[in-house]
Amino acid sequence: MAIEFTKYHGLGNDFILIDNRSSSLPVLTPEQAVKLCDRHFGIGADGVIFALPGENGTDYTMRIFNSDGSEPEMCGNGIRCLAGFLADLEGEFRNKDLYRIHTLAGVITPQLMPDGQVKVDMGFPRLLAREIPTTLGAADVKVINQPLEVAGQTWEVTCVSMGNPHCITFVEDVVAISLETIGPLFEHHPAFPQRINTEFIQLVSRDYLKMRVWERGAGITLACGTGACASLVAGVLTGKCDRTAIVELPGGPLQIEWSEIDQRVYMTGPAERVFTGKL
Numbered sequence: 001m002a003i004e005f006t007k008y009h010g011l012g013n014d015f016i017l018i019d020n021r022s023s024s025l026p027v028l029t030p031e032q033a034v035k036l037c038d039r040h041f042g043i044g045a046d047g048v049i050f051a052l053p054g055e056n057g058t059d060y061t062m063r064i065f066n067s068d069g070s071e072p073e074m075c076g077n078g079i080r081c082l083a084g085f086l087a088d089l090e091g092e093f094r095n096k097d098l099y100r101i102h103t104l105a106g107v108i109t110p111q112l113m114p115d116g117q118v119k120v121d122m123g124f125p126r127l128l129a130r131e132i133p134t135t136l137g138a139a140d141v142k143v144i145n146q147p148l149e150v151a152g153q154t155w156e157v158t159c160v161s162m163g164n165p166h167c168i169t170f171v172e173d174v175v176a177i178s179l180e181t182i183g184p185l186f187e188h189h190p191a192f193p194q195r196i197n198t199e200f201i202q203l204v205s206r207d208y209l210k211m212r213v214w215e216r217g218a219g220i221t222l223a224c225g226t227g228a229c230a231s232l233v234a235g236v237l238t239g240k241c242d243r244t245a246i247v248e249l250p251g252g253p254l255q256i257e258w259s260e261i262d263q264r265v266y267m268t269g270p271a272e273r274v275f276t277g278k279l
């Protein structure tokens with residue numbers, strides 16, 4: 001059976017998008033996704049995203065496999081790419097700019113903006129230890145500036161869930177962090193029973209952050225949308241950041257806001273089609 005796909009990226013965080021609208025189960029297995037994501041023997045990507053029929057009154061459902069085959073709850077750059085992909089699929093039948101997408105993290109709404117960017121209502125951040133989940137602290141308490149031992153060093157970490165789990169550390173210089181070495185140690189630390197995405201943040205100013213990320217299930221990526229959102233929330237919780245900031249990633253900038261009005265997080269950034277193909 002031939003399967004068509006489109007390769008997209010959001011700031012270099014790249015995905016294989018599959019039109020899965022005729023079935024509510026992904027047409028590929030996690031093992032097949034791992035093979036397709038391989039950058040030498042496959043197409044090459046950080047993950048595979050499936051556009052499935054909507055559930056519970058939503059327009060569509062998004063499912064995603066990381067490049068290691070695990071299934072995360074949400075993906076910020078991925079949902080912007082999905083919005084672009086859906087607009088392409090609907091073509092002349094497209095009658096709206098805003099999609100309500102069912103995800104494992106709840107309903108997320110990306111909106112196609114006139115300038116080609118995609119603005120996403122990412123919902124509420126979840127802050128309690130049991131919601132991350134992490135054993136760093138009591139279940140019903142926020143994890144802010146908590147000590148964590150990794151690689152013989154004590155890191156001061158703040159944890160935020162954007163549906164998927166993030167552990168954020170503010171550092172003097174992001175370039176000096178040896179991500180390849182300590183990323184996997186954070187990801188598999190026993191304090192995080194569902195593993196963790198790890199962000200290192202250098203504050204340039206209260207509204208400009210530089211970020212590098214080690215993603216759960218994907219390793220070093222050029223950008224992480226949920227990670228940028230979680231990092232701004234961590235910056236506000238620790239008193240370091242304003243409510244709106246630019247988060248600069250290796251792949252480019254994202255604009256993030258944790259709204260004081262409705263307490264939801266908004267992310268704005270690009271989604272670029274790269275090529276289409278057939279498996």
Ligand SMILES: N[C@@H](CCC[C@H](N)C(=O)O)C(=O)O
Pocket residue numbers: 013066071072073074075076077078164165197215216217218221223224225226227
């Ligand atoms: N790159 C994504 C996050 C993808 C999922 C992540 N690896 C996880 O396992 O939680 C983003 O842009 O948010």
